[in-house]
Amino acid sequence: MADWDDRLPRVRGRYAFDVDLSRTVWFRAGGRADVVFRPADIDDLAHFLAARPADVPVTVVGLGSNLLVRDGGVEGVVVRLRQGFRDVRVRWDVGAGALDMNVARYCRDQGVDGLAFLSGIPGTIGGALRMNAGAYGYEMADVLVEARALDGDGTMHVLAPDAMGLSYRHSDVPDDWILVSAVLAGRRGDPAAIARHMEEINIAREASQPIRARTGGSTFTNPEGNKAWELIDEAGCRGLARGGAQISEQHCNFIVNAGGATASDIEGLGEEVRRRVEQKTGLSLRWEIRRIGRHGCWPEGTGEGEA
CATH class of the missing domain: 3.30.465.10 (Uridine Diphospho-n-acetylenolpyruvylglucosamine Reductase; domain 3)
Structure with a gap:
């Protein structure tokens, strides 16, 4: 902590050190950040970026809804845009x-x-x-x-x-x-x-997606001319589990943390689904969920997949 505090520029926002990111992301899994920086405003962020040491990596994290933080954590500084970046003005x-x-x-x-x-x-x-x-x-x-x-x-x-x-x-x-x-x-x-349109959207989401589960949203993008969930279902992956991670029974393009899943469980399950879909259909699924950080212990029998 002292080393980071000495190396980082003085800011008006706030630094936090050795932060458990699993409390931030919707999956509720993953490792820690060396530093989390919450800038006060755009000028504070610009100052930080200009003054930081060149060898300090920077990663931006939003709400954590479409994100998997690997178990080894994130090196350097994680930027979270909070107060000062949330305004919605009259000119949109x-x-x-x-x-x-x-x-x-x-x-x-x-x-x-x-x-x-x-x-x-x-x-x-x-x-x-x-x-x-x-x-x-x-x-x-x-x-x-x-x-x-x-x-x-x-x-x-x-x-x-x-x-x-x-x-x-x-x-x-x-x-x-x-x-x-x-x-x-x-x-x-x-x-x-x-308002009625928004309510229709909410009803449709409730009916088709596991929105109350610990998940990261849609796991894979749809290949051109195909729907990812149909390919996953065709490959026999609905309900497939690895450790505490499981393919949702409700919508099989969602991975859920069914209880105690590690980031390696989640990513390893996703890679197994990709393998089975490609074996069954010849199509390669592309991750929609953003994956960041260092690998912890990778599950036996899987590869690391895309970077």
Whole structure:
């Protein structure tokens, strides 16, 4: 702790040391972070990035809804965008730390239509931008006007959607850039009609997904022309378990922590599903869940999969 405290720049936000990240991510599994930094605002974050030692790695974590932290923990500094990054202003300038659900609710209350789909995406706006998240027929590319990001040296960039290379569950934004805000486009609508639409989305999610379980959301992206859950089901993986991790019986593109799962249980189960699906169908599933950190003890008989 003393070594980190001496090496890191002075900030207005807060550092915490040796933090258990399993309490942060929705899976409730995984290792620790050397340091967690909660910047006070964008200027504080830019100062940190410009002044940090070049050999200190930086990883950004949002709500932890679509994230697996490996058991060996995360080296360097984990940045969490909290207070100061959650504002939703009248011109729909949205902080990257704002919860997707809260943005949808705010727009509902203001009579702004076209953003209700965000209520079906767990996580924050920053994470949704990073992966071009989508649900119920819409994705971030459909509503994004521009985004702002800090590069690894703390320099601000304003990004038009075309410059971000947005495609299905993907963006070309460099990995070491931190998305800090976005301007989103909506249209005038009736708050009551928007509320009904959001309720329909909530009912559909409740009926089809294990949203009350310890999970990380959709595990794999859909291969072109196919649905991942159907391929997983066809490969006989519904209900498949490894340690405390299990493929959901309700929706088999979800891995759940059924009790006491390690990150290695979860990732190892995912890799076994990928192996069986490729063996059965010839198609290779791509992880949608972001996996970070160092491996702990890898389950016997599996490979490490994608980096």
